[in-house]
Amino acid sequence: MNNMYGNRLNGKKHGDVFTSPNITKYMLDLSEYTSDRDLSSITVIEPSCGEGEFVLEIIYRLSQSAKKYKFNLNEAIKRCLVCFDIDEAKIEKCIHKIHKFDPTIELDTCTFRLEDFLLADVEKADLIIGNPPYVRQEQIPKSKKDIYRQLFFTFRHRADLYIPFFEKSLSLLKPRGKHCFICSNRWLKNQYGYNLRNMISSTFDLRVIVNLEKFNPFQEEVIAYPAISLITNNPAGDTFRYIDVENLDSLSFPHVFDGEEHKMPHNGDWYDTFNVISNHLKLTSIEELGFKIGIGVATGADKIFIGKHLIDSVEEDLLLPILISKDIKNNNLKWSGNYLFNPFDKDGNIIDLSMYPKARAYMELHKERLQNRHVSRKNPTYWYRTIDKVYKHLLFQPKILLPDISANNQILIDAGHFYPHHNLYYITGGDIDNLKILSAFLMSDFIVSQLSRLSNNMNGGYPRWQSQYIKKLKVPNIYDINESDSKMLISFYDAKNLPGINSIVNKIIA
Ligand SMILES: C[S@@+](CC[C@H](N)C(=O)[O-])C[C@H]1O[C@@H](n2cnc3c(N)ncnc32)[C@H](O)[C@@H]1O
Known part of the structure; x- marks a missing residue:
């Protein structure tokens, strides 16, 4: 019973924060x-x-x-x-x-x-x-x-x-x-x-x-x-x-x-x-509100670590469904069926390949290519690791997905089914309703105009979501928004009703 709720990203258990x-x-x-x-x-x-x-x-x-x-x-x-x-x-x-x-x-x-x-x-x-x-x-x-x-x-x-x-x-x-x-x-x-x-x-x-x-x-x-x-x-x-x-x-x-x-x-x-x-409206950053901004996993050899073929090549418990930026197109999220080979266990340690005969045989086939990566040269014993560590519990966390270069003016939320790939930024931290409210803000003219000033580089009129800019955005404390405005933002977000979102956001920041 002593780890009933799993670990946080920093490795400590959910629920454990000790008082001074x-x-x-x-x-x-x-x-x-x-x-x-x-x-x-x-x-x-x-x-x-x-x-x-x-x-x-x-x-x-x-x-x-x-x-x-x-x-x-x-x-x-x-x-x-x-x-x-x-x-x-x-x-x-x-x-x-x-x-x-x-x-x-x-x-x-x-x-x-x-x-x-x-x-x-x-x-x-x-x-x-x-x-x-x-x-x-x-x-x-x-x-x-x-x-x-x-x-x-x-x-x-x-x-x-x-x-x-x-x-x-x-x-x-x-x-x-x-x-x-x-x-x-x-x-x-x-x-x-x-x-x-x-x-x-x-x-x-x-x-x-x-x-x-x-x-x-x-x-x-x-x-x-x-x-x-x-x-x-x-x-x-x-x-x-x-x-x-x-x-x-x-x-x-x-x-x-x-x-x-x-x-x-x-x-x-x-x-x-x-x-x-x-006494209301103070603008704050997304991180100050307790959300975490991250970027998906870089592998250093996507063709080896990511694909549909992995289903037949490695043990199932080493596979995580992964979202790549192509899966988010025309304001839709459609998983293309790719999996990520996850070389880390639930505690964040690199797995012992000898425990997984299929994965071992598969990785050995690509050993030379994998050993050539900088990450493997730095630590040759773990030549089969991805560049970034994989935190399996991120898969199950609801997250806002922000493709860096996107032709999307809508922000999508994964309820907790996929792991993000390197070209996707993500935001976690709140429950789905809070993520929807934040997404509504991110879609609003209020934020898009901030982003265009910050990044000075819009992609054909669409924002470029990069963490350095996302971190600088200023939003109101979404937990201070009254219940009826919160509900409206959630329902306008669900309906992808931009004028509706803008009307509520403008009222809140007025
Ligand atoms: C936020 S920590 C607080 C610990 C301590 N009271 C303090 O202030 O430093 C919460 C504690 O609740 C314990 N806990 C979690 N679920 C529990 C449950 N259902 N019944 C009793 N304790 C629980 C955790 O193991 C953890 O030690």
Whole structure:
């Protein structure tokens, strides 16, 4: 179970982004879990503890409180703390860190539960705090998705995994209990967050939103538009506070209560509230929005690595359906049936050819030609590799396809069936709806005129999509666009209705 959702492009697992220590401290302060208080009876759940960023600080605070209020730390941990994760190695690391902090601490399987939190039987608690996994729908195994859909009414549309983590943990709060999560702020406005927002508006009290999207609170560079939310199990209030954190220094408790007070929406329609709050249109780059711009694989010997003939020549599990620029013609995507021979395994290591007799015989036939490539001369052992590494999971990711020289004025999306060849640029990062909205922008006059200024080189009136230019394009934050404009952009994109797209884009940028 410990790699249920697969790896990201950087090799790390989907859903694994660890919180910085100053953020965990801040969130515990915000939740009033402070060591000057008697914490001996405050029950706490960490639903996805990872290597223990929150757990360590919780135990540290509990130990300080135990000294001050003279209670037994081990008994308090047993009584009050429950942590979940599906990754045994992470739990072990977490336990190791706790024992490094204090070797006398006793931990058992009631404190650390190697279980899927969403399916676990859990007792209610006073504080539920953490950084739930962010895993997009397409990364969640189907069998799990089906079960989550049955269990969680918030797990609808393209909801990310963190959404049912909210639903389950909110429903586990004791009266007056506190819920503090750090995660992507997308649920505050987008369509898939609607049911969750409705649930919060009708049954809970949203106290604070701390918007952290201007700096990175995680232990690695990810752009996840993070926000901290503090929600309590009290009757819904009329207002909540919102603070936009500009830099780390301003992130200190109780500074948050300087945040502006806003009227709490009484159903799931929070868009207007948050659109007014974020005071709208700032243009940004596509990468700043969290999308990744890439170019397909270069092989150094396309006739050997790519073709229909490979079906008969190499083992099937080494083949990936590949899209070449010719497959995108006249605004249509039509796969011509070519496959790429992928010499990398799922972890990105070059395969051992001796394990694949057909591929070995085929590659040996072309050995001399392949050895003549610069990439093989640099590393003769792996003479059968492609120039670029092949990341198999890219195949399954929805992607916008941008042929460099194209007679296409429409931007196409592959839902996750093909690997791109070197003459195709691609954009990944959002779900299909987000990619459609971005594509609509890319097709609009607003972007085409930017591109023509940037590249100074239009191809018979059509844009040249090259990453150096794509990276410089400026778009509005597509996650700030209100629901009705987003829906219109998606449907105009589907209908390839350019005047429609231009009318909405012009309205947004007006
Ligand atoms: C974003 S990381 C956060 C880790 C830690 N709480 C922190 O803030 O540093 C998410 C964690 O969720 C775990 N996880 C993923 N799916 C889970 C599930 N269904 N139940 C419990 N834990 C899960 C992952 O193994 C990972 O350790």
